[in-house]
Amino acid sequence: ETGVTQSPTHLIKTRGQQVTLRCSSQSGHNTVSWYQQALGQGPQFIFQYYREEENGRGNFPPRFSGLQFPNYSSELNVNALELDDSALYLCASSLNSYEQYFGPGTRLTVT
């Protein structure tokens, strides 16, 4: 196993609500990246945090935001949920962003 953990495993929210997803990185890793994977697609990059600073962002609106803490764990926050936000949310942990190791994901359903 990668040692990357995510919570919760599954989540059901209503359109317009807000959600916070959590990720604990592998020991020794300083970088966390977040990805969204819709059914039948490859994961899409949301953003990356390196040493508590955002270090790159994909093509996602500002209602997707994040944090990284001093212990390198991270949160992904999504405001004003839309039906299209239903997906598997994956975090990946790495040392300086090279080989990235994924957690089991959080499956979000927006109704």
Next chain:
Amino acid sequence: RKEVEQDPGPFNVPEGATVAFNCTYSNSASQSFFWYRQDCRKEPKLLMSVYSSGNEDGRFTAQLNRASQYISLLIRDSKLSDSATYLCVVNQAGTALIFGKGTTLSVSS
């Protein structure tokens, strides 16, 4: 043009077969390359990094051709447990991984 393109398959092969997956990428500034494996409703797992000189890990061989912007994965002596989706992945600026849509492999007995 998509940044990373793969043949979606599915590839249906018998046990023991050799199967090859191909992938092309559009950004010549891409720096590092990987193959990930993803089982149904699970997270992607790093299968192998791909180096310019080519590299092998047991039954798996990966090749990179920077001039043609082409990556390949060869699986020899396929096992039932190899059935999964194989994702070709490129890292451009040292941050984001760019994924292809994946190629589905089904190995049957």
